[in-house]
Amino acid sequence: MSLFNQQGFLRLPWQGKSFANGIHPEDHKELTEHKPIRRMPFSNKIIVPLSQSIGAPAKPIVSKGQDVVRGEPIAEAGGFVSAPIHAPVTGTIAGVDELVSMPNGSKTPAILIDTWPSSDQTVRYLQPRDTKVMSADDLVKAVQDAGVVGLGGAAFPTHVKMKAPKGKTITTLVANGCECEPYLTCDHRTMLEYTDNLLKGLQLAMVISGAEKAIIGIEDNKMDAVEKIRETINAQGLTHIICEAVPTCYPQGAEKMLLKSLLGLEVPAGGIPADIGCAVFNVGTLAQIGELVPEGRGLIERIVTVSGPGVSKPGNYIIPLGTPLSFVLEQVGAIDNPGMIILGGPMMGTSIATRDIATTKGITGILVFPPEQLPSSHEAEMPCIGCRTCVEACPMYLNPSMLGKLADVSRHQEMMDDFHLMNCFECGCCSNSCPANIPLTQKIRVAKQSIRQKARSAG
């Protein structure tokens, strides 16, 4: 660890290499972190929602009854901030506009595919190319054509982030290997087992963004990944890429927190990493880019951590996108009557009401809990005793206690004007640490929605 940060600013001894505040939840990663990634079989039915990323939904280009080959495009991007979709299996299109449930409870149109049982499901739909001769613009197009979105859970189309917005330059690329959410280990395993792909993807992203250097930031509870990546960097002589360990602390994986830890810089409130010359990508995303772009393929599967006390075979699985959740649960030996299923991590993930949904690009984890072992008990809310735990947990230096009290009396405007309401990114540290069981994050979320609604109806 050097005395100076990446930008050449002196780092004082007490300014450890981390952001301030945050929490240390029990991580439960031991369930899956040492298990090699396995491939899950193909289910008979595949459900591919057309809206799998932030931005415009994809437009189907296939019709009912048509046969498709695994890897073939079946829907095209609906705009610049959108990603195309490829057939996850070889099979027959059984429907194009069927409404299916999404994790958040809404319904969205989807393409249904009946899997061919006899197919060996090898990907034959590829157009290998030499990425060394491709221009930055060709590569952006290639990334979009591959349908890659942020695989860390945000599902934002990756090609949009790769080019610096007008008037800004990207000098440093950051690969986010923090994976600070408890239970999740898919990024950890990706870094260990797909190191070459990750570094290849990172270099492609550097070409696209024009960044001169790259930093891979990994929480120090994954030192095996840090060592593996450092060895590979040295072996390949990649002097412009470094790998740094950052302290294990939730939410280290939030991009603003990681940038603070690695560079000592704060992204201005309401701004994006490009404002400080950076772009941040999840390591899983980069590993996919490193594999898909040179092969000229589309994103048709992803690595998902399936874990929790309700699963008898927890692990990291390569799951074809569109695999029904009930099929996944069956394969991993989930209990018959779970009390709760969370998609994503327990801090920011969504608990779902129905098992009739499909795996999509944004699902990092599937956590199953028996009814008697829910991740948190539902205790009655008590009055705030001003213990300051939430203030000391908030990584954005907000005052959640005050925000909660103002939310109770619907003083949303004051929350925004005087207490930086919109800076909250809902990491959940305040709710998690509150001894009085006050749902602070939830109250703040509601207040943010009401502010946005007001702005929408006014404008």
Next chain:
Amino acid sequence: MIKQTPLTIRTSPHLKKVLTVPQIMRNVVYALLPICAWAIWQFGISALALIIVTTLSCMATEQLFTAISGKKSTLSDYSVVITGILLALTLPPGFPLWMAAVAGFVAVALGKMLFGGLGQNPFNPALVGRAFVQAAFPVSITTWTPGFLPERFSSFIPSSLALPFMSPADSSAWIAGQVDAYSSATPLSLFKFEQVSTSTSDLLLGMVSGSSGETSALLVLLCGGFLIARGIMSWKIPCAVILGALLTATPFWLMNADIYPTPLFVIFSGGLMLAAMFMATDMVGTPLTPAGIWIYGLFIGFLTVIIRLFGGLPEGAMYAVLVANALAPLIDSVTQPRAFGTGLKKQAGEEA
């Protein structure tokens, strides 16, 4: 097809830290028990009776108020037990029990329930109770009994059993019957009115007169340390209070060591340690902001010393905490933290 039970739906975060308000409060009660034990060992059954009476009085008052307003009983959150015990620890060991019961009622009624109960009270309820009896019964609250009297376990200090609305019985004959010569003055009043200093080791170990729970500074320090070590209490406020007292006392002592006490005497005597560990840290009346709690703690230490040195009373910790409680909202409003990513100087890589 297996019949599927409905899944539980909640919004994130789904994980919860296990420490709850009743657990915090219960741990504070545990931390106070050794101090109670020392008080009973030193002052006998009168101290025991005092602790029981204030605690029961406080609990009964809270129960009465919740019952009147038709709410669920809140005794199970343990906060009122802390108030009761803390109140007893700040009263003289021979304090008449009926007055102690009044103090308990006032503490919870005026200091807590009229503001809306737990979380709503701007002032530390125990100190509200003590401030009330300080005004109402000025003689009884400044009448001290020496510790370790031979008959302390066989009979009550006579003043303890004074009948309601009667002048307290004089305990001096009872005390004189057990020791040849005694001074019941506290180290602080000895210093203030007679310029007699007490040794630091006596102060640390509690071999002095004083309110029932504040004689042994070391024990209070250890009990507070237990809460800090268990992560239930932050070290910042006790540190700030002690630092504030040291910073204020040292210049005076350096100027004239004859009339001003040593900084060590200041922090180990009287109720300062109890105030720093258990009164100033009462979460409800303290500021929320990181800078605010330092200002708050330093101010308590400063004000305690100023009252002791220049006020009419030998002790000042109680009023210092109450005044600081009153200032907490103001301190909060002027020390709101800089939100992440705001108010920054120009950073490298940022375009003009």
